[in-house]
Amino acid sequence: MLSEKNLAKIEQLKKYYPTTQALVLPVLWMVQEEHHYISEEAMKYVGELLQVPYAHVLGVVTFYTMFHTKPLGKHHVEVCTNVSCMLRGSAKIVEQLENRLGLKMGETSKDKKWTLSECECMGSCGTAPMLAVGDEYSENLTPEKLDKIISDLEHR
Amino acid sequence: MEKYILPDIAGFHKIDVYEAHGGYRALRKALGMKPEEITDEVKKSGLRGRGGACFPTGLKWTFMPKQTAKPKYLCVNGDESEPGTFKDRQIFEFNPHLLIEGTLIAAYAMGVQTSYIYIRGEYGKWIKMLEKAIEAAYSNGYIGKDILGSNFATDILVHRGAGAYICGEESSLMNSIEGDRGYPRVKPPFPAQFGLWGCPTTINNVETISNVPLIVNNGWEWYTRIGAPKHPGPILVGVSGHVNKPGVYEMPTGVPLLEIIYKYAGGIPGDKALKAVIPGGSSTMILRGDQLEGVCMDGDSLKAAGSSVGTAGLIVMDEDTDLIKVIARISKFYYHESCGQCTPCREGTGWLWKILKRFEHGEGRKQDIDLLMDIANNIEGNTICALGDAAAWPVQSMIRKFRDEFEKRVKVQAPSQEVLA
Numbered sequence: 001m002l003s004e005k006n007l008a009k010i011e012q013l014k015k016y017y018p019t020t021q022a023l024v025l026p027v028l029w030m031v032q033e034e035h036h037y038i039s040e041e042a043m044k045y046v047g048e049l050l051q052v053p054y055a056h057v058l059g060v061v062t063f064y065t066m067f068h069t070k071p072l073g074k075h076h077v078e079v080c081t082n083v084s085c086m087l088r089g090s091a092k093i094v095e096q097l098e099n100r101l102g103l104k105m106g107e108t109s110k111d112k113k114w115t116l117s118e119c120e121c122m123g124s125c126g127t128a129p130m131l132a133v134g135d136e137y138s139e140n141l142t143p144e145k146l147d148k149i150i151s152d153l154e155h156r
Numbered sequence: 157m158e159k160y161i162l163p164d165i166a167g168f169h170k171i172d173v174y175e176a177h178g179g180y181r182a183l184r185k186a187l188g189m190k191p192e193e194i195t196d197e198v199k200k201s202g203l204r205g206r207g208g209a210c211f212p213t214g215l216k217w218t219f220m221p222k223q224t225a226k227p228k229y230l231c232v233n234g235d236e237s238e239p240g241t242f243k244d245r246q247i248f249e250f251n252p253h254l255l256i257e258g259t260l261i262a263a264y265a266m267g268v269q270t271s272y273i274y275i276r277g278e279y280g281k282w283i284k285m286l287e288k289a290i291e292a293a294y295s296n297g298y299i300g301k302d303i304l305g306s307n308f309a310t311d312i313l314v315h316r317g318a319g320a321y322i323c324g325e326e327s328s329l330m331n332s333i334e335g336d337r338g339y340p341r342v343k344p345p346f347p348a349q350f351g352l353w354g355c356p357t358t359i360n361n362v363e364t365i366s367n368v369p370l371i372v373n374n375g376w377e378w379y380t381r382i383g384a385p386k387h388p389g390p391i392l393v394g395v396s397g398h399v400n401k402p403g404v405y406e407m408p409t410g411v412p413l414l415e416i417i418y419k420y421a422g423g424i425p426g427d428k429a430l431k432a433v434i435p436g437g438s439s440t441m442i443l444r445g446d447q448l449e450g451v452c453m454d455g456d457s458l459k460a461a462g463s464s465v466g467t468a469g470l471i472v473m474d475e476d477t478d479l480i481k482v483i484a485r486i487s488k489f490y491y492h493e494s495c496g497q498c499t500p501c502r503e504g505t506g507w508l509w510k511i512l513k514r515f516e517h518g519e520g521r522k523q524d525i526d527l528l529m530d531i532a533n534n535i536e537g538n539t540i541c542a543l544g545d546a547a548a549w550p551v552q553s554m555i556r557k558f559r560d561e562f563e564k565r566v567k568v569q570a571p572s573q574e575v576l577a
Contacts, residue, residue, distance in 0.1 A: 065318070067318055136281070
């Protein structure tokens with residue numbers, strides 16, 4: 001389930017936390033990074049690895065917005081629509097994205113290439129409007145800039 | 157004013173540049189002082205928390221027990237999820253060593269063995285930047301065992317969140333570090349008595365901790381002379397919304413909001429009139445643009461004006477802003493982020509949003525305005541943590557300051573058949 005490198009990192013991390021339960025979030029991040037989502041099997045694995053009940057792991061996974069229990073599209077495009085972005089035209093960004101990709105917010109394309117999501121404030125208020133693809137932020141969006149981002153992603 | 161938190165020095169995030177400009181000098185000085193002397197210095201400086209509550213930092217540190225067999229912990233709160241707030245991100249990117257140095261001094265002052273810097277999961281890029289800086293600080297002997305030959309040992313770890321606003325609440329943050337759902341805890345017991353794993357713990361905001369090296373280097377008297385006397389120091393103000401130059405500006409506390417909008421942030425596009433501002437992140441009470449004369453960015457001034465400094469995330473709205481849309485979006489956010497533990501917040505935030513959606517679509521009923529107020533009043537003060545208050549205050553203040561906007565969106569009922577007959 002996890003690479004040797006991550007397993008070694010877990011052993012290293014154990015020194016800094018008095019319980020193994022504290023490693024639930026760090027280990028779930030490793031699982032998601034390697035497998036792009038967290039399956040039921042993965043949750044059972046994490047439970048056994050850290051000696052915490054499966055129910056606890058499930059509870060944690062479903063509490064946090066960033067953990068996904070189903071595979072998403074290859075490119076997960078998230079658009080912030082909270083106040084600061086809204087004031088600077090995030091609705092237009094949403095519209096342009098939906099039209100270009102033929103998807104509604106919250107949907108994944110049939111070819112599993114795209115997932116579109118509306119998200120809460122990402123801390124880009126001073127560079128609004130914005131979108132994020134994974135850890136990568138694109139800020140101060142304009143229609144032209146957005147078109148280019150999507151074109152670049154299409155070829156990846 | 158000279159900039160201390162975000163100085164204009166190229167490559168300042170690199171440890172050699174930081175050292176060349178006097179970096180880690182405060183740590184060296186601190187390690188030569190008694191821990192309680194440092195706490196005293198911070199107490200006298202008047203530094204108040206920059207995470208929203210404005211609590212006196214030095215006083216908070218004194219709550220930590222001096223004699224205890226248990227390990228002590230420090231959590232540095234970088235969850236930064238309050239809409240309109242984007243300042244801590246600048247510190248991770250442009251001055252990570254100031255944060256690390258502050259964390260080390262705080263750890264020494266309180267006798268902390270391990271510090272966890274909790275950062276929101278969305279900041280993956282900034283987490284990597286900070287981790288790189290921490291690695292460099294370990295290599296140069298500032299973190300770890302026998303720091304600078306002082307016998308003092310302490311560790312710093314970055315702990316990544318996973319997309320939950322509530323984890324910026326201190327007890328929820330601790331539960332998240334413990335590997336649990338981010339549910340806030342009932343207080344008391346307070347973290348200094350029963351924090352992480354039941355051990356004494358202090359939680360401070362990233363920007364707060366970044367002020368500590370300045371105080372140690374320059375002394376508390378120097379610090380008290382910056383900005384507003386009762387809420388001194390430099391402050392990072394994030395300006396967003398309808399301004400020409402949005403961004404994070406470092407300034408002394410106590411700068412008039414109008415000066416921030418028109419001088420720092422370059423005014424409003426198209427020279428439109430100012431309709432309203434949210435001064436310190438989405439949970440702080442909204443203020444009318446025509447009532448901002450003399451209102452300044454510090455705790456006392458904003459309190460007197462009927463709001464609060466919060467995270468100093470100033471959201472600016474011009475005359476054409478649809479405030480009903482704004483408040484509906486804010487309410488949707490709190491509904492999404494309510495952890496669901498307390499009934500008033502779990503249910504109430506959803507009701508607020510649903511009713512506000514009616515107004516947004518011009519379908520409000522006349523009695524809905526009072527109903528919104530009633531729901532908000534019944535959430536406020538009736539929940540374990542402050543998220544309930546944070547959801548209630550924007551709605552209450554919006555109705556108080558802009559009732560006419562709501563009245564305009566009440567659906568005009570067709571006269572009933574009886575009246576027509």
